Amino acid sequence: MKHHGLSEIARRTAEPPIAWLMKLTLDKPGLISLAAGFTDNPSLPVGETAGLLRELLGSPASGPQALQYGSSAGDPLLRQLTAERLQTLDQTPGGETYSPGRVLMTNGSQQLLYLVAECLCDPGDIVLVEDPTYFVFLGTTQTRGLICRGLRIEPDGIDLVHLETTLEELKRQGLLPRLKLLYLVSYFQNPTGATTSFEKKTRALELLKRYERAAGHPIYLLEDAAYRELGFPGVLAPASALAVPGCSGRVIYAGTYSKPYATGVRVGFGILPEPLYTIALRLKGNHDFGTANLLQQLLARALASGAFARHVKGLRERYAAKAAVMVKAVQREFPEKVEWRPPEGGLYLWARLPRRIRSGIQARLFKSAVEREVLYIPGELCYADDAVRPKPNHEMRLSFGGASETNIREGIHRLGAALHDLMD
């Protein structure tokens, strides 16, 4: 029977490559995974959460409410605290931009990304992404039938010249009406660790605006700030694009409490301008009419009580220490020709091998790593399908999030041996 009656969405949504990697992990209990973006298990706020839930459910005023339906937009207090926290992080007066009425609570920031794609993009529409970028977003663009164009990335964010030439090229080809947004993972990027400077966000927004007339509609900047809270101690993270004067009508901000608090709690949020906010809210209503109230009330308490801030502070120190362990191990174990930068936040170290050393799933390096029972994310999985350039396949993403310090050392040791085998 024809396609089993499946939809176009179903037919174009392939198995995510990461699923295959996950299965590999399950089959080999001795395997050290530097692949998964899991967060650090021992530092999860188990005691704090137990205490907050005890308070929440122990009070007749808040207990039943936490177990009842909320609204599709989310818990009013959590939306307010979220708006306030962002305004504090951005250190701007901001006004309307940081209104709780523009905050939509979601199931992790991932759901917000999906909702935004639904709001803005028809199949065949174009999205600009970083080269490389967050691979789950690439899955979303695949499901939605979108065309991605990759933009070169530098240590302080996308290459603005490349952004401009790409916009110019799309204009020349008459494709600007299909361009809907620029997606940036702006803080301690997944996968490269790069942070986009405020200057670059500002100039990117100016550039996008300049092409809106030819596009015939707004071109939005979707800022994915998933790792924003995970800067290492002493690292100053720039303000978000929401703080760029006069541009808040073009910025969609995706944030999360999942990574900085607990990934098992899975609450994210978006700040959206109209008319997107209203549309995303309606779609959220049809998706699931609201993120679980219990989780939202828990997070509102964590924020209001200071438990969240304390936890984030500790987490930054913890990840800084784990990153330092990885950095030291990489210095010691990797061949000199491997290029990488010490991370300043987030969960990842990005390593670039000499071009002749392939890192993909079919490559000798990957197979050798699996034999040695260590796993990384091949860089090519983080690149969009973009016919304009070949997909680089000589890089790898290494996570220091989930693995223990011992396993980070041992994992890098094994990977180093595999690299030396191939490169020496």
Add this chain to the structure above:
Amino acid sequence: MKHHGLSEIARRTAEPPIAWLMKLTLDKPGLISLAAGFTDNPSLPVGETAGLLRELLGSPASGPQALQYGSSAGDPLLRQLTAERLQTLDQTPGGETYSPGRVLMTNGSQQLLYLVAECLCDPGDIVLVEDPTYFVFLGTTQTRGLICRGLRIEPDGIDLVHLETTLEELKRQGLLPRLKLLYLVSYFQNPTGATTSFEKKTRALELLKRYERAAGHPIYLLEDAAYRELGFPGVLAPASALAVPGCSGRVIYAGTYSKPYATGVRVGFGILPEPLYTIALRLKGNHDFGTANLLQQLLARALASGAFARHVKGLRERYAAKAAVMVKAVQREFPEKVEWRPPEGGLYLWARLPRRIRSGIQARLFKSAVEREVLYIPGELCYADDAVRPKPNHEMRLSFGGASETNIREGIHRLGAALHDLMD
């Protein structure tokens, strides 16, 4: 600018009528809402949940795990317990049909409905629904651009003759290739309270199968069992369509722990045949890569410990009592010409007025009810847009879920007065 650059999905997704009703509630604190499908506040399992969470987070083995990412398919134990529970409810050997590998955990059963629509339906595809049906699903069909055809409903489920004539008509019009599924809210239906008999599920599946050749692909039965656990004491709910011999490859079952346990916990699930399971799982990965682990682990404990079963038992008694209060009030307060049946489960009583008495938002009755500070769901909101028949507009859905017994009595008293005013 043209459509603000919005997608087709965005442009066709209208504000849900229920949003307007909700706002009305917020503006009038004295208003008694018999409209919202909220569950009973005093019977929410606050103490049980607090205890289960204390155990869960108190153990070093389970605490950190509950706050960490899970998999997109869901917690393995919860999937297993879900499969087992369904098999017990269906009282069949079942075998592969009730395999945990066919269970997908979702954010309420609502998300499962959305995922199924994405898996199967392109814009312009046809879905058969009950007349009337669950109005949020109608929102989903609107977002997905689907065409609904309404099927008359009887006290034991859809009118099979109407199903057959509709299938025959679609065949004659060459529209069967666009028909993807039949959606039934099969237990204590929202909004009418009707329960589909096992016999009717069996015959509906046979009928659908007979038209598959002309359709060129499978036609699925999507069974929404959201209220299945809420049958009143002594009411025997029939087995699900999963138990129809030889048909499990055509049945998608949507269930939930949200209504029978706690709506603030918001975990639902689906049982899906291949290839739908695999596709829905991939889509779930792109939507949010997994429902919050903390909620799933909580529910797994509630199921394994017997707390869930105890709670459901109490809840059935509680709703039976509240339904009895409503029934008694309706008997006393409503004009005799209003038709209705005593509910046997679920959260709703459906009342049919004489045809000349309109119940819609613009109708005198609705305005009079709002003036008297009582709210119901106008029946017409529960009917799909289907050009083949006029939309009935002389019915109302009354919920005994959220309101207290006092408010049920007072609300029905006010409504009765409004009805007498118009009808006497």
